[in-house]
Structure formats: C-alpha cells, structure tokens
Amino acid sequence: MREGGNLVSRIHQVSGRVFSRILKQHGIDVLNPAQGRILNELWKEESISQTELAFRTKLDKSTLALMLDRLEGDGQIERVRLEGDARRKFIRATVENRKLHSEYENASLEMIDLFYDGLSETEIDRFEKTLGKILANLEKE
Numbered sequence: 837m838r839e840g841g842n843l844v845s846r847i848h849q850v851s852g853r854v855f856s857r858i859l860k861q862h863g864i865d866v867l868n869p870a871q872g873r874i875l876n877e878l879w880k881e882e883s884i885s886q887t888e889l890a891f892r893t894k895l896d897k898s899t900l901a902l903m904l905d906r907l908e909g910d911g912q913i914e915r916v917r918l919e920g921d922a923r924r925k926f927i928r929a930t931v932e933n934r935k936l937h938s939e940y941e942n943a944s945l946e947m948i949d950l951f952y953d954g955l956s957e958t959e960i961d962r963f964e965k966t967l968g969k970i971l972a973n974l975e976k977e
Contacts, residue, residue, distance in 0.1 A: 840970075855947050862943040864936055866910055872940065874903060875912070875929060879937045883916065883928035 855869045867875065877884060877892045884892075890900045904927060907913040912933040915925040929937075952960050 883926040
C-alpha cells in the first residue's frame, strides 16, 4: 500500500508545529501558519474582496469568515467599504500587521531552508513538479 497521502498529512501536521515555533522565535506569536496564507495575500495589495481572498487561499467561505473574524478581533485585519462599492466589504491588513510582514518573510525563508535541507535543486524541482501533478489530479474531482 502506498504511503504518499499519509506522509503528506503527517508533513502538514509537523510542519505546522515547526513553523509555529519558528514564528514565535521571530517574535510573531499573534499569528499561526494558517493565518499566514490569508495575510500573505493581503500583504500583496492594499485591499481585497472576501470572495477573491477565498479564491486565492483555496479556503471555503465559511472557514475564511471564521478566520477573518479572529484576525479582526486580534487587530490584524480590518473590513472596509471602498468608495464606489458600498455593497461589498473589502479586507486589508492593519498598519500594525503590515509591520510583521518582513519578519514573517524571514521566518518563512527559515522554514523553507529547513524543509529542503539536504535536497539538491534537481530533487526539489522534481518534488515540486510531482506535488503539482498530484494537486491537479485532486482538483479535478
């Protein structure tokens, strides 16, 4: 029996714990790795609709809404109405949160170095290409 799915699941669990520890070492104890997916998209632009954010993060709308509620409660994001579009609320990172971006990037680079430790560029390329194919297979369903 193949172990790929089990290994990916275990890697996800362990890497989440390790990345949480690395974030804390970088002084970022207000965010968890899952929230980083959301914030990474918000750091790219000034504001984004919740629908677009759900699409980019691949989170379902109800999960995203719960995560945004928590981030908003923690002062990491704010929901705003933009001029010219009074119907929809847009999400943006707060000024305080944007100050974390650089240190979060440093923590991410540390995690990448740990993740790929001992692998050649060829092995990394092959691994990422294979994961891309597996993801495409699953997204077809």
